[in-house]
Amino acid sequence: MLETVLRTEDLPVADRFEAWREYLLKTHVPVEVSSEHASDFRVTDRVLSLGSVAVRSMHAPSVTVRRTPKLIRQSDPEAYQVSLLGQGSIDVVQQLGRTDRRDTHHPYDLVLLDTSRPNESWVKTDEGKGSLTGFSVLVPKALLSVPADSVDRLFARRMPGGEGIIALLFGFIAQLTTDTSSYGPADGPRLGTVVVDLLSAVLAQALEMEDNLTPESHRRTLTLRIDAFIQQNLRDPRLAPEVVAAAHHISVSYLHRLFQERGISVAASIRRRRLQHACADLADPRMATAPIHTIASRWGFTDAAHFSRIFRTEYDMSPREYRTKECPDIA
Structure with a gap:
């Protein structure tokens, strides 16, 4: 470029x-x-x-x-x-x-x-x-x-x-x-x-004149719209493949096929994006006093224990350890 x-x-x-x-x-x-x-x-x-x-x-x-x-x-x-x-x-x-x-x-x-x-x-x-x-x-x-x-x-x-x-x-x-x-x-x-x-x-x-668009153009544009929708609704704990598919008037199976091309499932993509935002909050000194379960809830994780488990699986450490590592002055 x-x-x-x-x-x-x-x-x-x-x-x-x-x-x-x-x-x-x-x-x-x-x-x-x-x-x-x-x-x-x-x-x-x-x-x-x-x-x-x-x-x-x-x-x-x-x-x-x-x-x-x-x-x-x-x-x-x-x-x-x-x-x-x-x-x-x-x-x-x-x-x-x-x-x-x-x-x-x-x-x-x-x-x-x-x-x-x-x-x-x-x-x-x-x-x-x-x-x-x-x-x-x-x-x-x-x-x-x-x-x-x-x-x-x-x-x-x-x-x-x-x-x-x-x-x-x-x-x-x-x-x-x-x-x-x-x-x-x-x-x-x-x-x-x-x-x-x-x-x-x-x-x-x-x-x-949407019928003039090529199938490839339709698919790529649809994928971008789906990505934007997921990003805008990450905080909603109800966000799931069924919700994403319904919002774009496609079947859940077709939604899964779109994500298979990326090598990641819809649910895993949503979970990864939520974890990335949670990580950013945990590393943000301005949120040092926010309880970990509050940060988890902020990004759609309604079960604090479940959040801790998947966080450790993804980052090989607990949310508290991650926060201490990124912001050493936080006890």
Whole structure:
């Protein structure tokens, strides 16, 4: 995985905005930018190359971004550009032949643009906040399983986020760009495939064309949705394979087949995740006064003795020994 980072704070104040502007003009999707904060422009711009997919995270002040006909002639990867804001808002204009489409997008909404057509975006920070946080994804059109002439209906239109597949895509991108230390060079294309699957699912759902997705894309997207559901419900002691299957409208046997590909059962995966969170709490000095049975209960273990047994089986020590080892000052 190739990662490129530009931090303008590493540069002299007078050079910051111009350096970022020139940097963007040399990318695969060159754009022109302007900002009322150009005199001291502080931006952190990170780009991850995941095979043919690129993921960008950015922390920046308010900025206007223009993709003009001249820049399109200069370079056009024939891709879809997806933007997701963590905070702030985007006013977008996408040119579509003789007409323009305009809309305003808010945090967690998904914004879809076409790199082959002129567009303009006014990215604004929330009132009283100095910078915005956002992500963008560049995916070649040919990789998606949704017909291009159908996708046209979604350009610049507000697709509300905060839940469902868009929230899953947002969470995956946010996690991916937060810490890349655990990924190696060979992981890039695999992660790019996950991004393509999620985006395909988002667009297919918005267009009511889920049948266009390939079986492989369906399966990978379903697996990610299941993982997110399990993570969100770990604290619930009733979480079990039957609950997970019912929430996703699949049979328990099919759920087990999905997890067999990972070499771990559904129940074992739930148990391992709960134990990992319990370990983090036991090692957290801020929770030093919390009884062990309270921590166990917090992560869905209703029987303290059972928790101690499986903890010892997994880590070859008791919860109390683990806590003392990780935080020696705790008696």
